[in-house]
Amino acid sequence: MEHPAPAAPATTRDGQTDLIGAITEAVRDGDGRTVRRLLARFADRATVTDLYALCDALHTVRRRTV
Numbered sequence: 001m002e003h004p005a006p007a008a009p010a011t012t013r014d015g016q017t018d019l020i021g022a023i024t025e026a027v028r029d030g031d032g033r034t035v036r037r038l039l040a041r042f043a044d045r046a047t048v049t050d051l052y053a054l055c056d057a058l059h060t061v062r063r064r065t066v
Helices: 018-028 030-043 048-065
Strands: none
Touching: 018 030, 018 048, 030 048
């Protein structure tokens, strides 16, 4: 019997939501320097839950720009 992969959590820890929003905005604007700076800040305190939220946010940005 197969076990389905766990669903990604829809929430992030306090403080990470604004940072994820800033990262996705910089990606949408094509501002590579800001993306790198924000990702470094994000990496210092990211958890697996935060990574799922960032992935979901970036997929949303990609769908809008494609």
